[in-house]
Amino acid sequence: MREGKAARDPEGTKRAILTAAEEVFADKGFAGATISEISRKSGASGPLILFHFQNKEGLYEAVKDGIVDRWRDRLQPKPVPVGAGPEFVSDMIKVAFSFYIDNPRMVRMANWGRLEGDDAPWGGEEDIHHWYESSIKEAQSRGEIRNDVSPLTITAMVCGTVHVWWEFHGHMEEHVRQGSYSEVKDDDYLEQITAIILKGLTP
Amino acid sequence: MREGKAARDPEGTKRAILTAAEEVFADKGFAGATISEISRKSGASGPLILFHFQNKEGLYEAVKDGIVDRWRDRLQPKPVPVGAGPEFVSDMIKVAFSFYIDNPRMVRMANWGRLEGDDAPWGGEEDIHHWYESSIKEAQSRGEIRNDVSPLTITAMVCGTVHVWWEFHGHMEEHVRQGSYSEVKDDDYLEQITAIILKGLTP
DNA sequence: GTCTATAAACCGATAGAC
DNA sequence: GTCTATCGGTTTATAGAC
Known part of the structure; x- marks a missing residue:
């Protein structure tokens, strides 16, 4: 220009x-x-x-x-997964994790918006959540995921666990620098939360 | 005035x-x-x-x-917990959970600050994280918490799982309203994430 | 469609009377 | 310590020439 x-x-x-x-x-x-x-x-x-x-x-x-x-252009319609409860959840975690790497400006815009009182879902988001909800329910009915927890709880937990990692990254680096914690690499975090959540969701 | x-x-x-x-x-x-x-x-x-x-x-x-x-005035110095790994974690979750109810303005200020690039820890926060880290490590050495995950991972996971609940509350209510998920009460969420995390952290 | 010039409002901050 | 009046700078937005 x-x-x-x-x-x-x-x-x-x-x-x-x-x-x-x-x-x-x-x-x-x-x-x-x-x-x-x-x-x-x-x-x-x-x-x-x-x-x-x-x-x-x-x-x-x-x-x-x-x-x-x-x-939305990049979202392919995904098939409902069959007979793969744990794998579905670990995939959910992985996708959420890389979403924050791939869409930093979108994430920041959404964060500003939330503080400014804008709770309206972003276009296309509904489809994803519908897909999450039905996939989790199916896995629960097949006995692959414990059914004493709500699908919303699982989704929120996955999103929150990933969200906090990227959103508080600078903040946590400060704590590491001050010696409160020893460092954790991104990949290790992903691996560890996947292990914890999968185990926590077994029936 | x-x-x-x-x-x-x-x-x-x-x-x-x-x-x-x-x-x-x-x-x-x-x-x-x-x-x-x-x-x-x-x-x-x-x-x-x-x-x-x-x-x-x-x-x-x-x-x-x-x-x-x-x-800080309200923070009593807490004793290092002995021989109560799971109970310590569930307490950690409960405290974080009610923190968001008790300090809404503090939470919002911190959120604005993070977006505005202020990563400096709030006063007194370091002590809490030190306490978390050593408590988790002790529980791990006693074999009450799995030791293939870092203390930072556990803290982040707890904070994130709680954070997302209050921070995305209005947002998730929208999804519930649109039928993506059935409703979950605050207490139920607290109970369910506690169950998942505790199970996920067993050795 | 794109610019310059400018209006009108508002911002943070200061001056000075009391 | 508190106020009114006001300054200088920016802001969003408009008018009008090209």
Whole structure:
């Protein structure tokens, strides 16, 4: 977007604005982000940004929509797993774990949003949770997973255990640095929580 | 704080400002909070707030200090548990669980802070983690907890499993409302995760 | 569609009277 | 210690030329 001056390419401009905005919103949140910073990073003037997206909130929503769209495109419809309870759960953990590596800006945007009071599910999320719930229930009915715990509990536990690792990473590094704990590598953490959860879920 | 006008009571004023500021910072974060809103809620004028706390950042730090002080006052020094590995862990879970109920503003402040890049541990936190680490290690050496997992993993898992419950509460309620999951009560969740984690940690 | 210029509001912070 | 008045800087958003 730096081709001389006023390079009338509305779609390219929009894309540049969205890219820059996503970066800034993920970094600073809605209140902390400014249009002038997005202007600087995108090369488009402030008024042009508002011309394309109405106002700051419109830009924010457009960024969110973009993230959801990209994410949904990558989601293949998964087959309901058959006869593989433990493997299904360890897969669930692994997928959640790498999600945080692959989608750092989406994660940050969701975190800001939650604090700002936005509890609405992101597009496509419902399908995944429906799939989780039915898969867990099936595994329970086959006797592969203990059935005295709710599917929601299992999902929350998996998500939380993974979430805390990436979300409190800097925080925990501080504790390691201060000698409260000895270091744990990412892969080791993944392996260990998988072992604990699988064992904890056996009937 | 509302006794007529200019009620020269510096300590009372400071307290009113801190109370209002804590509310606003917890609600909006540092960037989203404004001195004028804190002024409105506390009854003290903007300049008076800045007179007492230097600048916005100084006020923010004072709020954080106040929270930490109140929190630390309630922390009794705990004895290192003896011969009660599983009970120690279930206690750890219970304490973490009720912490989120008892300290909602502290939790929100910490969440905002983490997003804003503040990884510094809160005062007094180090002691707790030291205590966790040594307690877990002892339980492991006594063969009450499996010793192929790191203490940090266990702490993170407990914190994450609890954290996700309160942090994603509104979010999960949405999923329940949409029929993805059937409802789970707070107490049931606590009971179920305790059962899963305890079983998962047996040697 | 894109820019410059600018309005209108609000921000944190200061000056100075009391 | 507390207030009113106000400054200088930024913010979002608009007007209007091109």
